Amino acid sequence: MLRAHAARRVSGLTTFLLFLFASGVVYAHERFVKHNLRYPLHLEFFGRWPDKPLGLHPDMMLIALRVAGILGAFFAIWFLRRTLTEIVERSLLRRIGGSIQHWGHKLACFLTDRPVRGKLFHALGEWAVILFLRSPGLVLMYSATNDSLVMPSYPLDPASASIFKFAQVGLAILILTQTWLPLCGAMIVGTWLYLFRWGWMVAVDAVPVLTVAVVYCTSPWQSHKLAITKINAQQMRLLRLVLGFGFLALGWLKVYNHNLVAGVADNAPSVLNDPMVAMLTGGHDVTYFYRREAWVVAFGLAEVMSGFLVMIGVFSRVWTSIMAFMFTKLMLVDFGWDEIPHIYPIAAMLVVIFSNQLTSEVDPIERMDEDAWRAGNTAKRVGIIGTTAVVSAILIVFPLLYIISFFDRSAM
Amino acid sequence: MDGLEKVSIFAKLSKQHVENLRKLAKKAKYNKDTTIFFQDDRSDAMYVVISGAVKVFQTADDGKERILNTLGPGEIFGELGLLDSSGRSASVATLEPTEVLTITNEDLRALVKASPEVLWRIVEALCERVRQLSTETLDLSFRDVPYRILRVLITATSKHGQVTDAGTLVSIDAKTLAGAVNCGIDQAMRVLRRLGDRGLLRVEERHVIVPDVPALTRALEYEES
Numbered sequence: 001m002l003r004a005h006a007a008r009r010v011s012g013l014t015t016f017l018l019f020l021f022a023s024g025v026v027y028a029h030e031r032f033v034k035h036n037l038r039y040p041l042h043l044e045f046f047g048r049w050p051d052k053p054l055g056l057h058p059d060m061m062l063i064a065l066r067v068a069g070i071l072g073a074f075f076a077i078w079f080l081r082r083t084l085t086e087i088v089e090r091s092l093l094r095r096i097g098g099s100i101q102h103w104g105h106k107l108a109c110f111l112t113d114r115p116v117r118g119k120l121f122h123a124l125g126e127w128a129v130i131l132f133l134r135s136p137g138l139v140l141m142y143s144a145t146n147d148s149l150v151m152p153s154y155p156l157d158p159a160s161a162s163i164f165k166f167a168q169v170g171l172a173i174l175i176l177t178q179t180w181l182p183l184c185g186a187m188i189v190g191t192w193l194y195l196f197r198w199g200w201m202v203a204v205d206a207v208p209v210l211t212v213a214v215v216y217c218t219s220p221w222q223s224h225k226l227a228i229t230k231i232n233a234q235q236m237r238l239l240r241l242v243l244g245f246g247f248l249a250l251g252w253l254k255v256y257n258h259n260l261v262a263g264v265a266d267n268a269p270s271v272l273n274d275p276m277v278a279m280l281t282g283g284h285d286v287t288y289f290y291r292r293e294a295w296v297v298a299f300g301l302a303e304v305m306s307g308f309l310v311m312i313g314v315f316s317r318v319w320t321s322i323m324a325f326m327f328t329k330l331m332l333v334d335f336g337w338d339e340i341p342h343i344y345p346i347a348a349m350l351v352v353i354f355s356n357q358l359t360s361e362v363d364p365i366e367r368m369d370e371d372a373w374r375a376g377n378t379a380k381r382v383g384i385i386g387t388t389a390v391v392s393a394i395l396i397v398f399p400l401l402y403i404i405s406f407f408d409r410s411a412m
Numbered sequence: 413m414d415g416l417e418k419v420s421i422f423a424k425l426s427k428q429h430v431e432n433l434r435k436l437a438k439k440a441k442y443n444k445d446t447t448i449f450f451q452d453d454r455s456d457a458m459y460v461v462i463s464g465a466v467k468v469f470q471t472a473d474d475g476k477e478r479i480l481n482t483l484g485p486g487e488i489f490g491e492l493g494l495l496d497s498s499g500r501s502a503s504v505a506t507l508e509p510t511e512v513l514t515i516t517n518e519d520l521r522a523l524v525k526a527s528p529e530v531l532w533r534i535v536e537a538l539c540e541r542v543r544q545l546s547t548e549t550l551d552l553s554f555r556d557v558p559y560r561i562l563r564v565l566i567t568a569t570s571k572h573g574q575v576t577d578a579g580t581l582v583s584i585d586a587k588t589l590a591g592a593v594n595c596g597i598d599q600a601m602r603v604l605r606r607l608g609d610r611g612l613l614r615v616e617e618r619h620v621i622v623p624d625v626p627a628l629t630r631a632l633e634y635e636e637s
Binding site: 082086094097098101102105109114115117118119120121122123356370374376 | 442443444445446447448450451452453454471472473474475506517518
């Protein structure tokens with residue numbers, strides 16, 4: 001009875017909210033960060049090269065092969081991680097013993113997504129959940145004072161700005177007081193769906209916003225009476241899936257919408273200095289003819305790779321740590337105050353980093369591998385690990401890269 | 413001699429089987445304060461304590477430790493994971509320099525196939541663990557902290573106490589005791605001090621010396637009444 005009443009209340013309020021949005025919240029999607037190209041890209045790099053493998057430019061193919069290689073290697077290491085850590089722990093740490101052995105074990109657990117049991121880690125995990133659940137409220141308050149919707153990239157239409165500023169402040173108050181969190185989740189999902197009105201790329205750009213929505217939607221209605229400092233395994237799985245998928249989609253969007261990404265780099269050249277991207281592009285120097293183009297593809301595919309690995313739960317802590325570092329750098333060094341709303345995805349990443357509830361989508365395959373390990377069947381293990389690594393690496397990188405090369409994106 | 417034939421689970425094995433086992437099993441020595449395996453590790457071997465003492469403990473997410481058991485020579489640990497193929501349910505660390513015998517999963521299976529009696533012995537050891545856990549659950553529900561501490565001390569004294577001129581020495585400190593009986597360290601220290609005032613034990617750095625074990629046992633009986 002109560003449930004039905006609550007459901008009616010949510011659907012009513014969501015409809016009201018969507019009706020409000022239908023009047024035109026955002027009058028333009030402009031990247032707040034400057035993205036005008038200093039000089040045009042060499043667009044032939046992104047197009048078809050009929051006489052080359054898969055019709056892709058050889059350098060793009062090389063970057064894709066490197067990404068696929070790293071993906072495959074991470075998969076293989078994932079399945080062998082227990083064997084590898086056992087070798088280190090037994091041959092080295094056991095001989096040392098004491099606190100060094102304990103800290104070494106904790107580090108191994110952290111890197112391999114196993115539970116890290118410790119007072120400080122536990123406290124940081126609780127703090128990260130508190131920050132994650134409340135930071136959207138701070139972001140909404142900030143955007144309301146900046147006449148934008150959620151991010152400065154979505155400026156409000158002056159005609160209806162005041163209504164939406166109040167709506168955002170209202171939602172922010174609900175979030176900050178942890179009142180009716182499922183309703184807050186529904187409102188965020190509704191807002192995200194409305195973004196399709198401005199095109200699918202706008203909505204894809206905002207997918208990471210849904211990470212908190214799934215946690216809100218799965219929270220109890222009596223949330224205001226609870227001190228929520230933990231999220232359960234199911235919520236963590238949803239968070240990881242949405243966060244990872246968001247960055248996977250954003251990565252492909254970067255490859256697809258190359259002009260915008262290159263334009264951002266032209267205006268903030270420090271973003272070009274990324275060790276992982278440099279590794280993927282093969283360390284070409286500044287005189288390399290397709291330097292910016294290769295950077296765009298490497299940047300996009302690096303995001304595809306990290307997003308995919310977080311999505312399926314392979315070294316989630318390692319990848320979210322790298323992503324948290326990247327976003328903090330973007331916020332503090334590259335773009336400064338304009339990117340302050342990114343405190344929200346950073347909070348989501350911190351929740352993953354300090355969680356002891358991490359699971360993986362490849363757990364069923366790992367169980368097969370474990371059975372083969374127990375049976376001492378090494379050939380079966382090699383088959384399981386090799387097939388999973390190679391098939392996943394190929395399927396994630398090449399089909400979409402191939403399809404995208406058919407699209408003419410010069411006018412974007 | 414490694415005393416393998418004296419280990420309870422292998423006591424009924426023929427000389428030939430014990431000899432085969434001796435060839436399969438590997439001996440390992442560990443220093444004090446060394447973790448032999450951690451909670452959640454993969455279970456790939458079973459261990460038999462040859463000399464020394466180990467503690468079996470679980471760690472909660474917030475780092476709090478609860479000691480489930482202390483084991484001495486002749487006792488086995490790590491057998492649970494071998495039977496149900498799941499990860500380690502608890503960690504095991506040495507309380508003093510310890511020598512153990514390691515029998516891998518594969519070797520144990522081969523041994524059980526040749527001598528099914530071994531499996532019964534392992535089942536007996538598991539039954540003892542279940543009984544002990546039931547008693548501990550009962551103690552936690554109905555007994556107060558001094559009683560629980562006394563019980564742990566007496567068990568530790570009888571299992572791996574070292575007889576010295578000053579009395580029976582047990583490698584246990586207030587933190588370990590607190591973990592074993594699920595109370596705060598301050599409370600454990602208060603109880604130890606009170607027992608010390610009564611002359612039942614002497615607390616030293618990371619050691620407890622019990623001058624008169626029967627007197628400590630009697631103290632438990634008084635706590636019980």
